Amino acid sequence: MALKSTLVLRRTYGEQGTNGTIYFNGEKICHTIELPWRNNLQRLSCIPEGCYKLEKRKYTKHGEQIGIPAVLGREAILIHAANNAMKQLMGCIAPVTELTGEGTGDESGKALDKLKALVYTLWEQGDEVFLLIREGR
Template identity: 55%
Template sequence: MEVLLIRRYAPQGTNGELLIHGARVCYTIELPWRQNVRRISCIPEGCYALRLRYSARYGEHLEVTGVPGRSAILIHAANDALKELQGCIAPVTELTGAGKGQASRQALERLKAHVCPLLKQGTPVCLTIKTPSS
């Protein structure tokens, strides 16, 4: 299955819209594009496999794998990219500014409800990141 992330870049942060089968599941926030530098940049556009992950800090969440030159790119709750993210992706229910949103935990649960059952049964899930087509 493909999860599509359509991004819009700004100097203060990157905002996106996450779609599954053409329907919006949530919005996303990320750090600005800074040449894929670890911990200060969003990841490059492309197609990446998602996997299920668990940590004490974030509980059950998603990891984006296969990012060139990067590792531990997570999809986890956050409402302010510059203050709370180090290269990861945060789903949000509503965008409130560049790299800012609200109700992230709610949006993460909505995304996990779509993706986690598939991953648990062994179905591959790909995150495709791109900019809007003109």
């Protein structure tokens, strides 16, 4: 039977974007940026708080990505690189190394590599990996 590993994303909401931090076993992995909360509107809002199973997704253009497939009313939600939520995201989550403002950050590619290394290692061990999203620091 597969073990269940859960990453925790703690968010703060702003008018220009949603910022967060992902933790695993109490250790900070990276920060995140997302669109502001707009009632889960497709391509305009961050996804709702909740617990989501992460799955590997393969795309011709972007290769393997971490997907969040079971978001009510949404499709193709991914965790991918971006440094500006309003300009580069349509509902997905972008890891960043440093937060620079509401919905903005730096070194997203570096943060994504760190997060992918963790998640892929857990998958290779046979774990099911979940992302628990909640408000708070």
